[in-house]
Amino acid sequence: MTAFGKFRSFDLAARLLMINQFGINLGFYMLMPYLAGYLAGPLGLAAWAVGLVLGVRNFSQQGMFLIGGTLADRLGYKPLIVAGCLLRTGGFALLVFATSLPGLLVASAATGFAGALFNPAVRAYLAADTGERRVEAFAMFNIFYQAGILAGPLVGLALMTVDFQVTAGAAAVVFAGLTLAQLCALPARRAEVPAERTSVLDDWRTVVANRRFVWFALAMIGSYVLSFQVYLALPLHAEFLAGQHSQLLVSALFVVSGVVAVAGQLRITGWFKARWGTGRSLVVGMGVLGASFLPLLVIPAPDRFGAGAAIGALLVSAALLAVGTAAVFPFEMDTVVSLSGGKLVATHYGFYNTVVGVGILAGNLATGAVVGAARQLGADWAVWFGLSLIGALAAFALHRLDRAQQPDDVVRSTAVQV
DSSP: OOHHHHHHTSOHHHHHHHHHHHHHHHHHHHHGGGHHHHHHTTTOOOHHHHHHHHHHHHHHHHTTHHHHHHHHHHHOHHHHHHHHHHHHHHHHHHHTTOOSHHHHHHHHHHHHHHHHHHHHHHHHHHHHHHGGGHHHHHHHHHHHHHHHHHHHHHHHHHHHTTOHHHHHHHHHHHHHHHHHHHHHHSOOOOOOOOSSOOOHHHHHHHHHTOHHHHHHHHHTHHHHHHHGGGTTHHHHHHHHHHGGGHHHHHHHHHHHHHHHHHHHHHHHHHHHHHHHHHHHHHHHHHHHHHHTTHHHHHSOSHHHHOHHHHHHHHHHHHHHHHHHHHHHHHHHHHHHHHHHTTSSHHHHHHHHHHHHHHHHHHHHHHHHHHHHHHHHHTOTHHHHHHHHHHHHHHHHHHHHHHHHHHHHHHHHHHHHHO
16 A cells, blocks of 8 residues: 555544644655754854753653653643633744753753643653554654644744844744634544542552553653764764855655655565564664664764765665654653553653653753863764663663563463464
């Protein structure tokens, strides 16, 4: 079945969520790929401050997902999706005017918290709507997700020829349009209401008591730290390699990433699922994420093999990072639902991303500091070695979790056969 045929096989609500995600990422990636360069270039912020601004945005999103997920389970999925798009409209509008570090931190926090509102609701809505086809649905969802990543930087590059403020304003307009569109077109849906009403704290205790789920969330911190480097370490390295032409190279990074995901997502998901199943696919995908930085470990700077080889290594790393992300994402989303037992799904998504959000904040601060120090010491290889090591450790942790889960799977399989 073609990608279009697969898309048509889902119902209206699922298709709308996929299209909406394309619009969300179109507006988001018009701006975000160029934010690090804008902060480090025209605004002159130090590498640690760039890492702090980007880290605050991610922490206020993924670190606050628990609030968004809890609200989605209690108030319904659609209101949170609409509210998140409205708040992101305001956050991007503020970036038009903010030039000081405090103002930038406020704008980043607003855009991040917006994602905390709509992301758990979107994923819980899609999981509930597609049932046993969750892996297929999230694979198709990721195609639209990555298509937005592909189109957004190209639109942003054209707007950046004017200036950053125009780009930020255009992104705010996109989210304003999405707010109205989702308010009018997306069917209302909410989580299944439990027979006995519980408090918010009871819900959170239920999630925290799910030890296998908590360990899974901790292991997946590595995935998010690594995949986020397409916004931090790779753009900073592109600026180091290309100087005043870095915007073009940053755009190329996102084009490569988007093309790999859009063209290969269904094949990657199908191949991994048929060959390894959910648990082992996560392990292998995490290994690919860690290995994606090895080309830059071999060619960390242009002084060894030339600028062309260094730029080529950067693009290969971006492509491998996209393959690893495409391999991990559908199985990761499916595993969260499976470990939740189908109850408080948005809250589980929220807690999950709160855990990884803390990891991302720490990872970005560390990466920003290491990039600056390694650049001064002429030891750029240390950045890429450290990121590869994170991938290896995370893959090992997922392998241990998968092996611990296998006895239960064997018992269930035997029971079915009997």
